[in-house]
Amino acid sequence: MTKKTRYFLAGSAAVLAAGLGTGLVAYYTGGFQPVSASAVANELRYVPANASVVAYADVRAIMDSDLRARLKQAMPMHEKGQQEFQAQTGIDIERDIDYIVASLSSGLDKPAPLVVARGRFNDTQLEGFVREHGGTVEDYKGKRLIVSPTNMHGDVPVATGSVTLAFLEPGLIAIGDTAAVKTSIDAQLAAHSITSNNEMMELVTDIGQNSNAWAVGRFDVLAAQARLPEQVSSRLPQIKWFAAAGHVNGGLSGSLRAEARDDQSAENLRDVVRGLLGLARLQAQADPRTAGLIESLQLTGTGKTVALAFTVPAEVLQLIPKAAEAEK
Amino acid sequence: MTDSPSPTKTIPAAPGFFSSGLRIFDLSLSEMLWSRRTIFMMLVVGAPVLIALILRILVALGAPIFESQRTQNGVSQTIRMTGPAIFGLMIWVFYLRFTVPVLGVFYGTSLMADEVEDKTITYLFTRPISRGAVLFGKYLAYLACTIFVVLPSVMIVYLLVVPMQGSLGGSFIDLLKDLSLLALGLAVYGAVFAFVGAKFKRPLLVGLIFIFGWEQAALAFPGYLKKFTVAYYLQGLVPHAMPNDSTLSLIQGIFRESPSLGSALVSLAAILVVFVALAAWIVERREYVLEQ
Numbered sequence: 001m002t003k004k005t006r007y008f009l010a011g012s013a014a015v016l017a018a019g020l021g022t023g024l025v026a027y028y029t030g031g032f033q034p035v036s037a038s039a040v041a042n043e044l045r046y047v048p049a050n051a052s053v054v055a056y057a058d059v060r061a062i063m064d065s066d067l068r069a070r071l072k073q074a075m076p077m078h079e080k081g082q083q084e085f086q087a088q089t090g091i092d093i094e095r096d097i098d099y100i101v102a103s104l105s106s107g108l109d110k111p112a113p114l115v116v117a118r119g120r121f122n123d124t125q126l127e128g129f130v131r132e133h134g135g136t137v138e139d140y141k142g143k144r145l146i147v148s149p150t151n152m153h154g155d156v157p158v159a160t161g162s163v164t165l166a167f168l169e170p171g172l173i174a175i176g177d178t179a180a181v182k183t184s185i186d187a188q189l190a191a192h193s194i195t196s197n198n199e200m201m202e203l204v205t206d207i208g209q210n211s212n213a214w215a216v217g218r219f220d221v222l223a224a225q226a227r228l229p230e231q232v233s234s235r236l237p238q239i240k241w242f243a244a245a246g247h248v249n250g251g252l253s254g255s256l257r258a259e260a261r262d263d264q265s266a267e268n269l270r271d272v273v274r275g276l277l278g279l280a281r282l283q284a285q286a287d288p289r290t291a292g293l294i295e296s297l298q299l300t301g302t303g304k305t306v307a308l309a310f311t312v313p314a315e316v317l318q319l320i321p322k323a324a325e326a327e328k
Numbered sequence: 329m330t331d332s333p334s335p336t337k338t339i340p341a342a343p344g345f346f347s348s349g350l351r352i353f354d355l356s357l358s359e360m361l362w363s364r365r366t367i368f369m370m371l372v373v374g375a376p377v378l379i380a381l382i383l384r385i386l387v388a389l390g391a392p393i394f395e396s397q398r399t400q401n402g403v404s405q406t407i408r409m410t411g412p413a414i415f416g417l418m419i420w421v422f423y424l425r426f427t428v429p430v431l432g433v434f435y436g437t438s439l440m441a442d443e444v445e446d447k448t449i450t451y452l453f454t455r456p457i458s459r460g461a462v463l464f465g466k467y468l469a470y471l472a473c474t475i476f477v478v479l480p481s482v483m484i485v486y487l488l489v490v491p492m493q494g495s496l497g498g499s500f501i502d503l504l505k506d507l508s509l510l511a512l513g514l515a516v517y518g519a520v521f522a523f524v525g526a527k528f529k530r531p532l533l534v535g536l537i538f539i540f541g542w543e544q545a546a547l548a549f550p551g552y553l554k555k556f557t558v559a560y561y562l563q564g565l566v567p568h569a570m571p572n573d574s575t576l577s578l579i580q581g582i583f584r585e586s587p588s589l590g591s592a593l594v595s596l597a598a599i600l601v602v603f604v605a606l607a608a609w610i611v612e613r614r615e616y617v618l619e620q
Binding site for chain 1: 354357358361362412472476477479480483484486487495496497498499500501503
């Protein structure tokens with residue numbers, strides 16, 4: 001073998017190794033996601049691959065938005081409750097939480113909810129608070145878990161399972177069903193998280209753009225988990241995936257999207273939505289304030305996709321304080 | 329006076345089949361890699377890389393090439409393709425349907441033919457190694473030569489295309505399947521055309537007729553004829569290697585009459601072994617007459 005051939009083979013092997021190495025690292029870390037909400041890429045690694053719903057909210061952006069300021073002005077919140085929560089846990093909901101990722105996974109006998117929150121938390125105070133209420137501390141694969149009593153959660157009896165708080169990383173906590181929290185840690189360690197679910201990630205990528213809150217999920221799985229009566233479940237629209245996204249600032253804009261099982265189901269759903277839109281337009285003629293909102297509704301979609309976009313302009317939202325004052 | 333007996337010189341034993349094959353592999357690899365065919369191979373595998381690069385640049389510049397909007401019956405429609413879907417499509421169209429069979433035919437048929445044409449086959453056949461090992465070593469050189477050119481090209485396409493509305497991590501398993509599928513395809517087509525090269529007088533012509541004539545026609549017609557093609561078994565693995573994407577459902581629908589994963593793998597392995605063995609058997613028995 002000549003030197004030139006050796007160099008060529010080494011070069012080819014290097015390209016192969018670099019590509020495979022990059023893919024392997026991406027596979028194990030769940031990284032290199034082109035998600036617009038790339039800030040959540042790390043948190044999504046804690047969401048198990050079998051999650052039926054994943055939701056995200058940029059809590060900080062929503063709390064700082066003009067919309068919330070107006071709503072707060074129109075409808076004063078129960079600040080006493082917030083202060084009590086802050087005194088006990090050290091968490092100021094308005095400032096300390098940056099964003100949350102919530103998920104719902106299929107458990108053995110019931111859905112297992114999980115919330116992963118990024119922010120600034122006083123771990124000692126949080127741990128003390130849970131311990132005061134009878135919580136126990138345990139270690140699970142290098143993560144510190146604080147498990148609330150099995151049969152009681154505060155003063156409320158819990159039928160099965162228990163609520164667990166886990167310190168995943170500095171500034172990152174998870175709260176949820178114990179089984180869900182442990183599954184979440186396993187998902188991150190085994191790289192078997194939702195980031196390996198291409199179908200779900202494509203929807204997240206798509207819907208997450210320019211949104212500070214979104215939710216993506218399997219409608220059919222949720223419907224099956226709800227154990228609805230046969231008469232009800234047979235009349236549900238044949239939807240496989242759903243996605244909702246919203247952007248909150250001065251106004252509110254958002255979109256709802258559904259992926260039906262087949263083209264016919266999607267066409268039926270589009271017909272239903274068209275009918276409802278027509279009805280809403282008739283109603284809006286009598287109320288000019290809602291006419292702007294109804295006019296902003298746009299039905300789109302093709303094949304198996306049905307999408308509805310809406311915009312609530314800032315001008316409409318400015319009416320909220322006035323309406324609240326008028327009611328007083 | 330008596331002459332002292334001269335010391336006997338022992339003749340070293342001839343190397344075994346596999347060690348002979350490896351020596352031929354070592355000898356043939358550079359020759360094969362730096363032949364004129366390599367320019368053709370570079371063009372064939374360079375085209376998808378160039379296309380992927382152009383796509384990436386266009387997407388980076390904001391061209392909506394993966395999305396198109398149209399309105400039908402008052403409903404606006406969005407047609408969308410993702411990076412993993414485009415990658416799967418490129419693997420099928422560029423590599424599996426074209427590159428693999430074409431490289432197989434050009435390199436596979438020339439394994440022995442080049443030595444005959446250059447009149448150097450005598451040097452190989454006068455060595456104390458079996459003729460079958462010569463073919464086996466050349467087949468290994470073909471595999472190394474094509475695999476080390478085709479797979480890096482696939483890797484570059486993967487790194488360029490998949491991140492566009494897709495996830496490198498999420499598509500990694502599909503990449504591994506694709507790489508295995510292409511390596512298997514090169515091995516099987518190489519085995520078939522090594523046999524064609526050893527058996528027929530005009531192997532390149534026979535090979536081209538096989539891939540562009542027989543395989544295309546047999547796959548198009550209903551019935552059992554398609555079972556006598558390599559593409560039938562190879563394309564039977566495509567739905568297992570392609571990403572799950574609704575956009576590709578149409579393409580995957582083409583392979584509805586595909587064999588199961590197990591039977592496709594067993595059939596391909598059988599074709600590989602049988603044709604390499606047949607080619608070696610023919611080379612062992614054939615009398616090569618060099619034109620003066």
